[in-house]
Amino acid sequence: MQNSEVADLLKDTMSLEEVIVTSEGTHYKVIAVGEVFDGMSKVKRQQAVYGPLMEKITDGTLHALTIKAFTPAEWQREKMFNL
Secondary structure, three states: OOHHHHHHHHHHHOOOOEEEEEEEOOEEEEEEEOHHHOOOOHHHHHHHHHHHHHHHHHOOOOOEEEEEEEOHHHHHHHHHHHO
16 A cells, blocks of 8 residues: 555545655554644544554554654644654
């Protein structure tokens, strides 16, 4: 599965402002940014992102997945301090 396909799937099913997907083999790293995450715990944010991808995880297309989910304000701070 192409990185762009993962990003498109998430954008189509969630109200996200930005999705960045990188991969090595079947291990995908997803950064998801959207107001939808406001007020959610880290676990709830990850569950929200897993939801649309569950079929691909179950059928083995996505073997391993690392998720970082941010609100837009959190993402701005993250970029400022870590990029």
